[in-house]
Amino acid sequence: MTEPIITVENLSKQYRIGARELKGRTFREAVVDTLAAPVKNLRRLRQLTRFDDRVSNSGEDGATAAGTSTGDTIWALKDVSFMVQPGEVVGIIGRNGAGKSTLLKILSRITEPTSGEVKLYGRVSSLLEVGTGFHPELTGRENIYLNGTILGMRKAEIDRKFDEIVAFSEIEKFLDTPVKRYSSGMYVRLAFAVAAHLEPEILLVDEVLAVGDAAFQKKCLGKMGSVAKEGRTVMFVSHNMAAIKDLCSRSLLLANGKFTLSGPTENVIDHYFNSFKLMDNKKVFAIGHIHDPDKKVSLLSVELLNHKMKQANSFDMDQCFFILINFGIHKKLSNFHLFVNIFKNDGTLVFGTATWDSHGLDPNKIWEPGTYDCTFSVPPHLLNSGNYYLEINGQVPGTGFIFYEKEVVAFNISELGGSGGAKSRNRPGIVRPLLDTVIQKKN
Amino acid sequence: MRGGDEYGNQDNRLVKNGVQENIIFYLSGFTRGGGAVISPYESSKSGAPTRQASPLLIRIRKKSGFQLLNLRELLHYRDLLAFLVIRDIKVKYKQTVLGGLWAIIQPFFMMVVFTLFFGKLAQIPSDGIPYPIFNYTAMVAWTYFATAINTSGNSIVGSGSLISKVYFPRIIIPLTPMLAGLLDFGIAFLVLIAMMLYFGIYPNITVLALPLLVLLMMLTAAGVGLVLAALNAKYRDIRYTIPFLVQFWMFATPIVYPASMVPERFRLIYALNPMTGIIEGFRSVLLGTIAFPWTMLAMSTVIAIIVFVFGIIYFKQVERYFADII
Numbered sequence: 057m058t059e060p061i062i063t064v065e066n067l068s069k070q071y072r073i074g075a076r077e078l079k080g081r082t083f084r085e086a087v088v089d090t091l092a093a094p095v096k097n098l099r100r101l102r103q104l105t106r107f108d109d110r111v112s113n114s115g116e117d118g119a120t121a122a123g124t125s126t127g128d129t130i131w132a133l134k135d136v137s138f139m140v141q142p143g144e145v146v147g148i149i150g151r152n153g154a155g156k157s158t159l160l161k162i163l164s165r166i167t168e169p170t171s172g173e174v175k176l177y178g179r180v181s182s183l184l185e186v187g188t189g190f191h192p193e194l195t196g197r198e199n200i201y202l203n204g205t206i207l208g209m210r211k212a213e214i215d216r217k218f219d220e221i222v223a224f225s226e227i228e229k230f231l232d233t234p235v236k237r238y239s240s241g242m243y244v245r246l247a248f249a250v251a252a253h254l255e256p257e258i259l260l261v262d263e264v265l266a267v268g269d270a271a272f273q274k275k276c277l278g279k280m281g282s283v284a285k286e287g288r289t290v291m292f293v294s295h296n297m298a299a300i301k302d303l304c305s306r307s308l309l310l311a312n313g314k315f316t317l318s319g320p321t322e323n324v325i326d327h328y329f330n331s332f333k334l335m336d337n338k339k340v341f342a343i344g345h346i347h348d349p350d351k352k353v354s355l356l357s358v359e360l361l362n363h364k365m366k367q368a369n370s371f372d373m374d375q376c377f378f379i380l381i382n383f384g385i386h387k388k389l390s391n392f393h394l395f396v397n398i399f400k401n402d403g404t405l406v407f408g409t410a411t412w413d414s415h416g417l418d419p420n421k422i423w424e425p426g427t428y429d430c431t432f433s434v435p436p437h438l439l440n441s442g443n444y445y446l447e448i449n450g451q452v453p454g455t456g457f458i459f460y461e462k463e464v465v466a467f468n469i470s471e472l473g474g475s476g477g478a479k480s481r482n483r484p485g486i487v488r489p490l491l492d493t494v495i496q497k498k499n
Numbered sequence: 500m501r502g503g504d505e506y507g508n509q510d511n512r513l514v515k516n517g518v519q520e521n522i523i524f525y526l527s528g529f530t531r532g533g534g535a536v537i538s539p540y541e542s543s544k545s546g547a548p549t550r551q552a553s554p555l556l557i558r559i560r561k562k563s564g565f566q567l568l569n570l571r572e573l574l575h576y577r578d579l580l581a582f583l584v585i586r587d588i589k590v591k592y593k594q595t596v597l598g599g600l601w602a603i604i605q606p607f608f609m610m611v612v613f614t615l616f617f618g619k620l621a622q623i624p625s626d627g628i629p630y631p632i633f634n635y636t637a638m639v640a641w642t643y644f645a646t647a648i649n650t651s652g653n654s655i656v657g658s659g660s661l662i663s664k665v666y667f668p669r670i671i672i673p674l675t676p677m678l679a680g681l682l683d684f685g686i687a688f689l690v691l692i693a694m695m696l697y698f699g700i701y702p703n704i705t706v707l708a709l710p711l712l713v714l715l716m717m718l719t720a721a722g723v724g725l726v727l728a729a730l731n732a733k734y735r736d737i738r739y740t741i742p743f744l745v746q747f748w749m750f751a752t753p754i755v756y757p758a759s760m761v762p763e764r765f766r767l768i769y770a771l772n773p774m775t776g777i778i779e780g781f782r783s784v785l786l787g788t789i790a791f792p793w794t795m796l797a798m799s800t801v802i803a804i805i806v807f808v809f810g811i812i813y814f815k816q817v818e819r820y821f822a823d824i825i
Contacts, residue, residue, distance in 0.1 A: 071823065101734055105820045165559060165666040167822040174559035180666075188664045191586055193593045202586055205579035206665055 060139035067172035069133040132158040136315040145290040147304035155313040156293045178257025187247030192236035225249035252279045295403035337369030356382040369467040379432040389423040401443040440488040566815035587679035602683035606638035617755045626757045626788035637754040643684040645745045650676035651724025659825035669818040673728035705784040719803040725810030773799040
């Protein structure tokens with residue numbers, strides 16, 4: 057074995073999630089709050105960058121689990137260790153909020169770890185976004201130099217590669233046009249062209265390949281492939297399992313900020329998909345589970361019901377199903393709304409929905425204390441077959457989240473009764489709506 | 500700056516969902532088995548062979564306490580500083596009618612107002628030379644200083660999208676306005692030369708010290724800008740404080756009045772403001788109002804260096820959490 061080019065040891069990163077703003081209910085309270093705010097704000101802002109033990113353990117239970125919040129801090133990464141050999145192309149897999157992007161941000165020195173250490177041998181370039189630092193008023197030519205130097209190239213280096221970059225981006229004609237006049241496709245092509253001509257020993261890539269048109273993507277991936285063949289080390293984050301499978305021989309799985317598995321990509325992806333099946337169709341939350349300083353709302357349970365109102369987590373694509381959320385209101389509250397986001401198991405957000413669709417955004421609507429059931433009904437013929445999971449949050453729009461629960465319950469959509477017959481089978485895509493088609497004979 | 504990145508982001512988001520699926524089809528032909536283990540040192544084209552002898556080690560861990568300025572790294576990124584300066588200059592007067600004239604309008608019309616109120620109405624002395632040129636000389640330098648600390652103070656917050664997406668020495672960002680502002684300074688200075696010809700005031704040999712005064716002015720602005728930029732990242736109050744600060748500071752500096760108006764016993768305290776010596780210095784070398792203010796300038800230099808060094812130390816200490824709080 058050669059010396060590893062990347063060594064990560066017990067890497068942890070703690071973030072402080074901002075405490076919610078409290079709003080005075082009466083005019084007098086509002087005035088008093090405003091006057092007292094500076095003292096409170098100063099304390100809060102000072103804490104923003106402090107993570108001493110006293111603060112981080114101020115939650116109810118001293119033990120801080122990764123990916124879960126304690127007080128108002130969260131561990132985005134907890135004790136992650138791994139090594140990468142020179143020339144490896146490693147995929148990083150995990151659900152939203154698993155810590156993938158945080159890991160790349162630490163490796164690319166954008167943010168500092170809370171504890172642990174990373175050793176990198178060689179020049180590092182990160183591509184977390186295409187076109188970082190592009191200025192809309194500047195021309196394509198000027199932006200190539202600006203973006204190139206931001207990414208760590210020297211002017212001489214860009215001079216040398218300039219023609220190659222322009223040729224790759226296919227925007228020769230518009231080189232002296234301000235990029236604000238570019239189409240989004242041209243913009244992305246130019247941005248990727250600059251980034252593709254970096255020559256680091258270690259390249260860190262976050263889901264940036266999913267931009268641009270198909271032909272250009274082909275070119276980008278070809279470039280990525282040749283980067284790998286040149287023997288550079290690449291770490292690649294993506295929700296696109298097919299891309300990971302094709303590019304990476306080995307993958308790492310992160311879950312809730314913890315390093316879960318490393319191995320051949322196929323095995324890791326299998327493990328990742330299996331983890332969704334273990335989720336229940338009902339999740340009951342412990343009392344006091346939500347750290348709401350006001351104790352205004354508590355989320356009690358979330359369950360999935362099929363069209364016969366029976367608990368289930370496998371649904372027929374031809375039938376509707378229901379998401380039943382049971383929650384309690386402890387103090388009079390106005391304009392409270394529930395939000396549900398449904399994700400495909402590869403992490404793609406399929407859609408988000410909220411109670412205001414049917415109940416309006418009325419700031420004067422008052423919620424009396426009590427226990428409530430809220431049912432979202434998902435229509436039939438909407439989701440294609442596959443595995444999904446959902447997250448739930450509650451908020452008073454404009455004042456932040458009261459609670460936010462990720463990966464609450466998972467479900468599967470399939471053809472059970474076969475009622476759809478041939479028309480349902482094997483459709484591509486995430487949604488499968490039934491559309492009206494009209495065919496008229498013209499002559 | 501910020502507009503540009505949002506523009507880019509938005510575009511990415513627009514196309515993202517539409518084409519994500521396509522990747523699957525195009526991937527397969529290219530990179531199957533792309534994980535072949537080849538040493539980077541055998542096959543990388545540029546620069547790698549030298550690194551084989553002494554691979555560049557980057558160690559990432561939580562830093563604390565004093566951080567030294569990594570000069571070697573700064574040197575590597577000097578082209579970035581150059582292009583950021585070019586960007587600021589090119590973008591500044593885009594889509595304006597008056598363009599570079601704005602660099603003159605601001606100090607010139609302030610001078611007209613000050614001449615009316617302080618020169619004519621309040622009859623404030625001006626060291627024996629016409630009040631307009633007495634005031635304009637100071638306004639040219641002050642406008643540079645005020646613009647530089649204002650832009651610099653807001654620069655880190657304004658570059659949030661850059662800071663959270665890519666690594667580079669952060670200190671380049673608040674230093675950019677010090678250089679970009681020199682162009683406006685130069686334009687406004689041309690008007691000063693015209694006024695000197697008009698009033699028939701010619702500088703003596705001490706004018707050779709002018710570049711040093713400009714450097715001292717840049718150094719002071721850089722130190723103050725660094726502190727404000729770093730504070731602003733965490734305490735956004737700074738953004739609202741800067742306009743106040745600039746106004747108060749202007750009246751604490753001999754802009755609308757000569758330093759000779761300040762009672763002798765307060766002069767020492769008065770000169771603790773580094774801009775005092777600089778402004779008096781400008782008038783001395785250009786207009787010959789007073790003898791070259793050695794003492795005041797010595798104090799200015801010492802204070803400017805202290806502020807600059809403190810600015811760098813403070814900035815380096817807090818820059819590590821910029822990406823998390825912007």
